[in-house]
Amino acid sequence: MPRNFSRRDLITGSLGLGAAALLGGCAVSTAGPPPTPVSVPPTPVLDTPAVRAALRPGISQVDLGGITARTWCYDGQVPGTLLRANAGEVVQVQVRNGLPVETSVHWHGIRLHNAADGVPGITQDPIAAGADYTYTFRAPDPGTYFFHPHSGVQIDRGLYAPLIIDDPAEPAGYDHEWVLVLDDWTDGVGKGPDDILAAFKSEHGTISQGMNHDMGGMGGMGRSPLGDVGDITYPYYLINGRIPASPQTLTARPGQRARIRIINAAADTLFRVALGGHTLTVTHTDGYPVQAQQTKSLYIAQGERVDLLVTLADGVFPLVASAEGKQGQGLILVRTGSGSAPTATVGPAELDTDPLLLAALMPAEGSRLPQREPDQVEQVTLNGQMKPYAWGMNGKTFGSDTPIRTSAGRRVRLQMTNMTMMAHPMHIHGHTWSLPGNGGLRKDTVLVLPMQTLTADLEADNPGRWAYHCHNIYHAEIGMMTTLQY
Numbered sequence: 262m263p264r265n266f267s268r269r270d271l272i273t274g275s276l277g278l279g280a281a282a283l284l285g286g287c288a289v290s291t292a293g294p295p296p297t298p299v300s301v302p303p304t305p306v307l308d309t310p311a312v313r314a315a316l317r318p319g320i321s322q323v324d325l326g327g328i329t330a331r332t333w334c335y336d337g338q339v340p341g342t343l344l345r346a347n348a349g350e351v352v353q354v355q356v357r358n359g360l361p362v363e364t365s366v367h368w369h370g371i372r373l374h375n376a377a378d379g380v381p382g383i384t385q386d387p388i389a390a391g392a393d394y395t396y397t398f399r400a401p402d403p404g405t406y407f408f409h410p411h412s413g414v415q416i417d418r419g420l421y422a423p424l425i426i427d428d429p430a431e432p433a434g435y436d437h438e439w440v441l442v443l444d445d446w447t448d449g450v451g452k453g454p455d456d457i458l459a460a461f462k463s464e465h466g467t468i469s470q471g472m473n474h475d476m477g478g479m480g481g482m483g484r485s486p487l488g489d490v491g492d493i494t495y496p497y498y499l500i501n502g503r504i505p506a507s508p509q510t511l512t513a514r515p516g517q518r519a520r521i522r523i524i525n526a527a528a529d530t531l532f533r534v535a536l537g538g539h540t541l542t543v544t545h546t547d548g549y550p551v552q553a554q555q556t557k558s559l560y561i562a563q564g565e566r567v568d569l570l571v572t573l574a575d576g577v578f579p580l581v582a583s584a585e586g587k588q589g590q591g592l593i594l595v596r597t598g599s600g601s602a603p604t605a606t607v608g609p610a611e612l613d614t615d616p617l618l619l620a621a622l623m624p625a626e627g628s629r630l631p632q633r634e635p636d637q638v639e640q641v642t643l644n645g646q647m648k649p650y651a652w653g654m655n656g657k658t659f660g661s662d663t664p665i666r667t668s669a670g671r672r673v674r675l676q677m678t679n680m681t682m683m684a685h686p687m688h689i690h691g692h693t694w695s696l697p698g699n700g701g702l703r704k705d706t707v708l709v710l711p712m713q714t715l716t717a718d719l720e721a722d723n724p725g726r727w728a729y730h731c732h733n734i735y736h737a738e739i740g741m742m743t744t745l746q747y
C-alpha cells in the first residue's frame with residue numbers, strides 16, 4: 262500500500278499500518294499514482310425555488326423549561342423552525358450569520374448537489390461572522406431529515422432544526438404528526454462544547470491501531486448492552502428544547518393515530534426511546550420506508566431518524582428518551598385523557614424491553630437500490646480509544662487521511678470494521694447506503710457496534726467530495742472523518 266508520510270504522521274506516530282494493513286488495506290483505489298484531486302462540481306441548473314426560508318444563526322437566551330441558557334441557535338429558538346418541502350422541490354435558504362464565529366449549514370441525509378452540502382474545507386468556504394450565504398438545492402427524496410452546522414462542535418449548542426420532505430402522493434393514514442428532536446445539553450448551563458473539545462484535544466492522543474479493549478474514561482457512566490456509547494455526562498437531555506421537569510405536552514384523542522418523527526440531534530448521546538403503555542410501529546428510518554416493525558422500545562443514535570405510527574390509548578403517557586449508558590432522560594408527554602402527569606424521572610416498563618436497533622430493520626418494497634455486485638470494495642477501519650482521547654478511520658485522523666476514490670456509476674461497498682470498544686454512528690453525505698446484511702435497508706447513518714463489521718453499499722450517482730464520518734461530533738472533530746470523492 263503506497264503511503265505518503267506527512268509531518269503529522271511523524272509527530273503522532275499514527276502510521277495506520279496496524280488494523281487496515283491486517284485487513285488487506287484500502288482497496289483498489291489506492292494503487293498507482295495519486296489521482297488528481299476532485300473538485301466540487303458546479304451547481305446544476307435548478308428550478309425556481311418552491312420554498313424560500315431565512316435562517317439566522319445567532320446568540321440567544323433560551324428557556325429550556327424553567328432553566329435558561331445563553332446559547333447559539335437558529336432564529337432565537339431551540340430547535341430552530343421546522344423547514345418543509347415536497348419531494349423534488351427546490352429549497353432556498355438565505356443564511357445570515359449572527360454568530361461571532363464562522364459557520365455552515367449541512368442538510369443531513371439529503372441527496373443534494375455537492376456544492377450545497379455545507380462542509381467548510383470540502384464543499385465551500387465557511388460563512389464568516391456577519392456574512393450572508395445562500396443554499397439552493399433540490400430535495401429529491403421524501404423523509405425525516407434535519408440541518409445543523411458542519412463547523413467545529415457547533416451542533417452541541419442549539420444549532421439544529423428539523424427538515425421534513427413530504428411525498429404528496431403518500432396517503433396520510435394518521436391524525437397527528439409530531440416531530441421530536443432529541444438532544445444532550447450543556448451549553449450555557451455546564452461546560453461549553455468548545456471547552457469539552459479542548460480538554461479532549463489536550464490529551465494529545467494517538468490512535469491505537471489494533472483491537473482496543475480500553476474501557477477507561479467511562480467513570481460514572483452506566484453500562485449499555487451495546488458497549489460504550491457516549492463519552493460525556495450532560496447536565497440535561499432535551500426533547501424539543503425542554504428539560505424533563507418541564508416537558509412539552511402533545512394532545513390527541515384516544516384511538517387516534519400519530520405519526521411520530523424522531524431526530525437525534527445530540528452530539529454524544531445515544532437514546533433508548535419508549536412510549537409508556539404503547540407498542541411502536543416503526544415505518545421509516547433515515548427517510549426511507551421499512552417493512553413495518555413493532556417494538557416496545559428502540560435505540561436511536563446521533564444523526565439517525567425514525568418515523569413511528571402509534572394508535573393512542575386513553576390517558577397521559579410519557580415518551581421517554583433515556584440517555585443510554587448515562588444518567589438522565591428527555592421527556593415529552595402524550596395526553597389523550599384525564600390523569601396526572603408523570604414525573605420527570607418516570608421510567609416506563611417498555612424501556613426495559615430489548616430495544617430495536619434501527620440497522621436491524623428490513624427495507625420496504627420499492628425502497629431498495631437495484632441489486633448489483635459491487636465494482637469496488639473498500640475496507641474501512643474505525644480506530645481509537647477513550648484514554649488518551651483519539652479517534653480515526655483507517656488508522657488516520659482527518660487531514661492526514663487518504664480519501665476514498667471512486668468514479669461515477671460504480672457500486673461501492675464499504676466494509677466498516679469497528680476496532681474499538683465504542684459504538685460509532687457512521688454517516689455518509691450525499692448518498693443513502695444500502696445494507697446488504699438487511700436485505701438492502703436504506704440508511705445514511707448507521708450505528709457500528711464494538712468489534713462489528715458492517716457492510717454498506719452505495720451507488721456513486723452524485724459526484725463530488727462527500728464527508729464520511731462518525732456523527733459523535735467530538736469523534737469527528739478529533740479526526741474520525743474521511744471523504745468519498747469522484
Ligand SMILES: [Cu+2]
Nearest residue numbers: 685731733736
Ligand atoms: Cu465515533
